[in-house]
Amino acid sequence: MPRRREGRLVDLEVDILGAGIELQAEHDDFYGFALAKRIADRAGATALTAHGTLYKALSRLAERGLVESEWEDPGIAAEAGRPRRRLYRVTGAGVAACRAETEQRSLLAPSPRSAFA
Template identity: 55%
Template sequence: MRRRAGELVRLEAEILEAGLALRRDGEDRFHGFRLAKVIAESDGVRTLTAHGTLYKALARLEAAGLLASTWEDPEDAAAEGRPRRRLYQVTGAAERAVATWRAGRGAGAPTPLRPGWDPS
């Protein structure tokens, strides 16, 4: 199925659902690799084909206002001897989008990200 402008696709819904699950477990902010791990461990969801796919979807979701992101403190990354991570968190709009996606999934109806949003 081809994406229509302003609609939530399955991968984006999976990302948001994983982010909401992390938040329920006490992780308000998460990085992409952590998110990919949660998605891969979830039952009934597809496996990511490439991390580039994930990061493009994260950027679309942030542009749509469903995720917010910040860079972690450089000192935290340096203390662990690794590059800084971009940390994401789901927004209230994400909760509504996932609920709408779940409700429309049975009927095969796509879910609008937000009115008038165009991912292209």
């Protein structure tokens, strides 16, 4: 597992925030399975992110104030005939952190030309 640089986000956290921002644009909030599926679809992966890893990362992001969550209304889940979901939202700080990390990474990425110079 990559080491965390002080104050920086690891790849999975950036993926979570980016996918969460996309899902939030389509809906007001999102839940873990939808998030894992979106990450897998974005990355072209063949398997979903391990749920233990995903929820630990969501917990870290919540501790940093980058996502917030609440339990779904029990009536909605009962109507759908399924257990309640924990619903997440990327905060304004999460959007800013994702953008900053993405910009930082693009600045640090080697240009294709310099790789062969």
